[in-house]
Every structure is written in C-alpha cells, then in structure tokens.
Amino acid sequence: MKLHWSPRSPYVRKVMIAAHELGIADRIETVRTVVRMDTPNATLLPDNPLSKIPTLVLPDGSVLFDSLTICEYLDDLAGGSLFPRAGAARWRVLTLHSLGQGLIDLLIYWRNERDKPAERQTQALLDSYAIKAEATLDRLESLAAELRERPFAICHIAIGVALSYLDFRFTHLPWREGRPALAAWHAEFEARPSLRATEIVDA
Numbered sequence: 001m002k003l004h005w006s007p008r009s010p011y012v013r014k015v016m017i018a019a020h021e022l023g024i025a026d027r028i029e030t031v032r033t034v035v036r037m038d039t040p041n042a043t044l045l046p047d048n049p050l051s052k053i054p055t056l057v058l059p060d061g062s063v064l065f066d067s068l069t070i071c072e073y074l075d076d077l078a079g080g081s082l083f084p085r086a087g088a089a090r091w092r093v094l095t096l097h098s099l100g101q102g103l104i105d106l107l108i109y110w111r112n113e114r115d116k117p118a119e120r121q122t123q124a125l126l127d128s129y130a131i132k133a134e135a136t137l138d139r140l141e142s143l144a145a146e147l148r149e150r151p152f153a154i155c156h157i158a159i160g161v162a163l164s165y166l167d168f169r170f171t172h173l174p175w176r177e178g179r180p181a182l183a184a185w186h187a188e189f190e191a192r193p194s195l196r197a198t199e200i201v202d203a
C-alpha cells in the first residue's frame with residue numbers, strides 16, 4: 001500500500017497512528033507528497049483530484065481518501081476495534097471523532113489566516129477561530145472522563161492529534177490552563193508508542 005504522506009500533516013498522522021496501533025505500519029510505503037492549498041500537486045491529482053493528503057493507493061490501484069475512510073479501511077484490514085461496528089457506540093465514537101477532526105480543521109484555517117500579512121488578515125475570522133477553539137477545548141475538558149473510560153478508538157486518535165497539533169503550531173496558546181483532566185488524558189495519549197513513532201516535524 002502506498003500512502004501519500006507528509007511528516008507535517010495532522011491528518012496523515014491520524015492514519016499512521018492507526019496503522020501503528022493496528023500493527024500494520026510496515027505494510028505502508030510512505031511517499032513524501034507536498035501539498036499546498038494554492039498549488040495543486042500534478043503528481044497527486046490522478047490519485048486524488050482534490051490534491052489532498054492522506055491518500056492511500058492499494059496494490060490493485062484502487063484509491064482511498066480521506067483520513068477517516070483510510071483509518072476505517074485499515075481497521076477492517078487488520079481486524080481491529082478502532083471503529084465500533086454498529087449501534088450507539090459507533091455513533092458516539094464518530095461524533096467524538098468529528099469534534100477532534102473539526103478542531104484540526106479549525107486550527108489549519110486559523111493558522112492560514114494568522115500567517116497572512118497583517119493587512120490581509122480578517123479580524124472577524126481570527127476572533128471566531130479563537131472563540132470556537134476555546135469552546136471546543138472546554139467541551140473536551142468536560143469529556144475527558146469519557147475519553148478515559150471508552151476503549152481506545154478513532155475518536156481518541158483525532159482528539160489527541162488535534163491537541164498535539166496545538167502544541168506544534170500554537171505554542172503560545174496555554175490550552176492546558178484550567179483544563180487539568182484534558183491535559184492529563186493527553187499526556188497519557190502522547191506516551192503511547194504509536195505517538196512516539198509518528199512525531200510531527202517541520203521537514
């Protein structure tokens with residue numbers, strides 16, 4: 001299996017954490033693929049017309065994206081339990097995943113806006129991202145006990161990766177302050193071997 005990959009992408013990191021948790025990381029050949037919102041990657045377009053990573057190409061040439069779809073495929077392939085198969089547990093895990101994934105999306109948009117020259121920034125967007133991020137972090141603090149109790153699943157990966165991405169790109173944001181339960185849960189998450197094997201780096 002070939003994975004269009006980058007060491008900087010939190011979405012790619014979700015896939016690689018899942019692969020490590022499932023014990024099948026060695027079956028994935030990572031191919032460094034550079035993507036930018038303003039520059040479609042011509043090499044990637046035949047596999048993914050959206051020019052986004054992660055994109056997984058199977059040996060038979062079929063292609064899977066985005067990160068949620070790839071993670072569920074890997075879980076199915078390995079006979080894992082990152083995705084409850086049915087019932088209330090499945091909807092809860094997927095909804096919690098959406099919260100983590102939504103936080104990642106928000107942080108990416110926020111960073112894009114923040115890194116523009118000051119005269120091109122839209123203050124209303126910056127304010128909105130800050131409010132939504134705080135509200136999401138407060139919600140996650142109230143959910144920390146549930147995260148701890150629930151069997152490790154795709155929602156833990158998405159939420160944990162979002163928090164780690166905060167540490168990577170928003171070092172000035174003291175998200176742990178006033179959120180001791182979330183901070184403690186995240187410290188345990190970061191100690192997992194799958195996290196150590198997938199450090200996010202600016203390379």
Ligand SMILES: N[C@@H](CCC(=O)N[C@@H](CS)C(=O)NCC(=O)O)C(=O)O
Pocket residue numbers: 008009010011035036037038050051052053054066067068
């Ligand atoms: N919803 C997608 C998001 C993937 C995504 O936006 N990846 C970024 C890299 S961090 C990307 O490919 N950006 C290039 C672009 O948007 O053109 C997923 O979960 O895989």
